[in-house]
Amino acid sequence: LPKVELADVPSEMAYVPATHRITAPLPLTSYGAGTNGLVYQQLILELPQLNEAQTDLLPIYASCIPELGVGARDYLATQRWQAAVSGGVNAFASVRGLPDDAQALRGHLVLSTKGLAVNQEELTRLLDTTLNQVRCDELPRIRDLIAQMRARMDASVTGNGHGLAMAAAAARFSNGALLNHRWGGLDGIRAIKALDAALNDQEKLADLGRQLAALHALVRAAPRQCLLVAEPEHLGEFEARFLAHLAPAPGTAHTGFSRPALCEPSNQLWTTSTQVNFCARAYPTVPMEHPDAAPLSVLGGFLRNGFLHTAIREKGGAYGGGASQDSTIAAFRFFSYRDPRLGDTLADFDRALDWLGSERHEPQRVEEAILGVIGGLDKPGSPAGEAKQTFHAELHGRDRACRERFRNRVLQVGLGDLQRVATTYLRPERASTAVITAPDRAGQLAALNLSLMAL
Secondary structure (H helix, E strand, O other): OOOOOHHHOOOOOOOOOOOEEEOOOOOEEEEEOOOOOEEEEEEEEEOEOOOHHHHHHHHHHHHHHHHOOEOOOOHHHHHHHHHHHOOOEEEEEEEEEEOOEEEEEEEEEEEEEEEEHHHHHHHHHHHHHHHHHEOOOOHHHHHHHHHHHHHHHHHHHHHHHHHHHHHHHOOOOOHHHHHHHHHHOHHHHHHHHHHHHHOOOHHHHHHHHHHHHHHHHHHHOOOEEEEEEEOHHHHHHHHHHHHHOOOOOOOOOOOEOOOOOOOOOOOEEEEOOOOOEEEEEEEEOOOOOOOOHHHHHHHHHHHHHHHHHHHHHHHOOOOEEEEEEEOOOOEEEEEEEOEOOOHHHHHHHHHHHHHHHHOOOOHHHHHHHHHHHHHHHOOOOOHHHHHHHHHHHHHOOOOHHHHHHHHHHHHOOOHHHHHHHHHHHOOHHHOEEEEEEOHHHHHHHHHHOOEEEEO
16 A cells, blocks of 8 residues: 655645734734634733742633733623633743753743634734733632632543653653643642632632732733734734734833753652553653754654553553653653553563664664654644744744754654664663552552652
């Protein structure tokens, strides 16, 4: 049967260039793209330097902002306004290391919305009002939102336990990895549960409202820029409207978000109410611009296809298992998903590396792993989605040249490269382990001396 080969891969990746870049009164990057009559608008604010409490509060703040009232409107009236003119308002914090240094973080808060092109002017008012007039005094609403966050994060253990375990295993390899663990990982779940319980005290609820307001004041004062994606024929008109309704930053002195460098092992065993286990093992590696990031990315698929799927799923009985390189946090992670085993799965992670070094491997298997990585890099999206993806990649230093270099290195990977990077980075003394299991099974891993954490 016909098959895709490396010779079929295009020499260059698809790229969506910005249509216009405007520098004043606010920086605005716009993309003309087919959007089926929709317009996409974002406000991107540079994160300021935050203390530890504010850093932990940031994802809660971002989740609350679109759900609270604005100006004279309470949250119900604000939701009616959002529904009338938009597909909703979303806010999220985006923090990543640089492509050549995973320890050097760059952070932004993004306010995003979309709607029909005919509502573009009102969309802009909605974004501007959300940023400048959000109400952090709706304490009963904040209390409800925290309870909803707790329920969602509690429920995530069953469906995303492997992701939570990987985040825990790599948590102390960089401060970006640690933020992942503290914001959306097991540490974040434990923190939101404690906060939810504490808010039964009305004074603590009022204090949370004051903390959110103080954090919002810091974010509002930060430098900002805009993103606009719309049909090409409307772009000039929409740019003028977008900028006309947005207030510029106050112009106060700004110190950008940063964290001290961090790279140390972390071995944790998390217990919770679960009938299955989630196992992960991670190793510190390299960021995207390092030449070894490409073979490490290919190695994940090679180990999964050649050894881990058979050992962990077919023989071990887990729902899934694999390995992957995350160059954003400079970590290589093994994982199992909904796994009946514990110690034997961790031993399979080690056996996968023995298999890589000792067995004879067909070149075709390396090619298949390369094509898997290229398929992910070249995966097409909607025109608007590709424009937004390009903008945010470049916002964090991953410009076209950087991504092309990485892609070209992937295409050049050979079996010897896979064996070399495994020997270099995936050494036993560099490993960190994290497991999620039930309390009555924790004793099975006593010999590993993992730090016991109760979820």
